[in-house]
Amino acid sequence: MKLEIKELSKSYNQSIVLEDINFTFEEGKIYGLIGRNGAGKTTLFNCLNEDIETDSGEFYLEDEYGKNKLQTKDIGYVISTPIVPEFLTAKEFLTFFLEINSDNDKINKSIDEYFELVGIEEKDQEKLLKEYSHGMKNKIQILINIIANPKVILLDEPLTSLDIIIQDEMKKLLKSLKKDHIIIFSTHILELALDLCDSIVILNHHKLELVEKNNLNTKKYKDKIIESLKDEQHV
């Protein structure tokens, strides 16, 4: 399975954010999307998720059945500030979600199994989501995306503010998901990207660029990425 971005451009007023991007992401990999603050990582995700209109560009998903335009249902978007229905308990949220999406044949686990997957204990399941910590809300957000089982998962700095235990759990979970998905993980923490991701893509000069690792060791690879980012004229 491949996600193809073709001639994507996006500007805000006079300011160009993304310019004529052509790039292909492949299944089975976690891509680390790196860029400096304001480089346009979130804009790229918003374009893919159809949250904002693009100036130009098309997105295609190619699998064993052929090449088709990317649809909203193909994407799971985990944003950095999790949005959850604050006045529902985690259990209610999940129950309603499963009931609403019962026609999705990829849903094959029970509520308890899903909670177990992200390590949410029984005592927390009956708590209001409003009373959840940021990290716990993030778990719920990721869980919902796992249940819906989209082909492409976009993660916009989801681990940045989590404690190290939850971060570790989430990393393991993402690694377990990559087999059948295309995962693009945006972050500005290079160490996290190097630790979790299989490939590093930088958003540089309004374009996406794969930073080849070749035979470099981690230190040299890191230096190469930093050099590429320094090269960028920061907006």
Add this chain to the structure above:
Amino acid sequence: MFNCLKMTLKIDIAYAINAFLYTLRTLPIFKDLLTEDIYKSKSIKNILTILSLFLSILRLLTFRFFYFLLIYELSKFLSPKSISETFIHLYFIFTIIGLFINNGLLNTSIKKYLSIILFNMNAKKYLQSNLLLRLFLSFILNSIFFILFSKFLNLSYLICLLLVLFSLTARIIGESLNIMYYKKFNYIWYNNTSLYLLVLGVFLGLTLLPLIKITTSNSIIILSTIISLPLSIISLIYLNKINDYRLIFKRLNNKNTVMNKENAKAYSRQAMFEVKEKDKNISAKKLKGKKGYDLFNTIFFERHKEILSRSSKNYALVIGIIYIVIVSLVLSNIVNIEKSISNFLLNRIGWFVIIMYFINRGAIITQAMFFNCDHSMLTYNFYKEPKVLLNLFKKRLVTLIKVNLLPAIVIAFGNTILLSIVTDATILEYLTSSMFIIVLSIFFSVHYLVIYYLLQPFNKDMEIKKPSYSIVSLITYIASYKISGITTSTITFSIIGSILTIIYMVVALILVYKKAPQTFKLN
């Protein structure tokens, strides 16, 4: 579609019940009584579900009753001799206004965000089922109150039935026209302010026709309903053909930023305090010679012109226009309202309490103060020094009073002109009524700033964390409303009112000076 509606209602009820229990748990008496386990108690939730359904029905009935009552009262006011005809006329025009303004399919709300985005519901089914529910409720509620009011006002059953039908067809046509406009121009028509004001102005103007003895005839109602029937069917077909409701919602949601932050409700509130682009640069002239907290305060108020001076000028302008219209009506003798105005100004001046309550910008300005300034500044210790706090309080109070004074001066001036035209008021009446309006304006400015400094109820998400603030706000509203009903001479009311108000202000200011350094802090 039925399943979709069932799920929406289930989520709504669960959400409302949990929110109610959560609020209950923030109150001191219930804090220890209700533990976190309350959310899993099935028996309590079952009882609350029944109660919630009952209250929802009651709320719907009450709102619709007040809508009909409002039309009745307006009819009585506009044309006491032909209330029934005016009632029909107003209902008809209001339905047409609703056709343009009610926008069930395109408005963005947290509820929609939850259903369409978070719960991944089929947007088309969700929106269609909700439209169907609204139409059904509209049919039932309008039928009930038309039966009630038709007996009371001696209305023709046929016309009532046609109006009930017209309400449904107009709603469907309105929804499809709004979507059609959005698809063509990529924005909702009423975001074009001049177009919005034009349409609203024209139709609100039509509601005044009974003043010159013109009302909508029965034949127009019959014809409109007949024409609207096939149009509504075409509209339904059009609405059913649209398949990208989810995309439309996402785009609109992004534009309106209903839910782009952790707490949607807070975010929509926060959006109100956003500094406009044109106010970001302040001219050097305005800042010349200012330093320290004086400069700090000036920058804040200059950056918030949109909700401060600009909004105050707009209020003053609208109020000015209203007075010009009233004065013109009185002078042209089109309607005989001299007696009512004279009685209102000489014996019912209490009404200005609720009017001043509504036009005062104190509540929103204090929220902007917190969100765009104090919420970050209060993290610094130097900002919490009593001297700094009180110094800034003084400067803010002066600016706040100035901002709110402009509409008050227009009202006082308008009242003076009206008094001189419709009454033989004495100089004392002129003076006391004007003074009362000015004192009221100052009172509300002081009141909102004082309760902000004494109770500081907000957290970083602009949620109100202290029930005491909500209680004080509610009491302020109830008191203003109750005082408005008092009938007594302007002189007595103004003098007693002014004295009491001044006493309150003195006490409140003393309290701020004594207590604010302890109470004005982050939650």
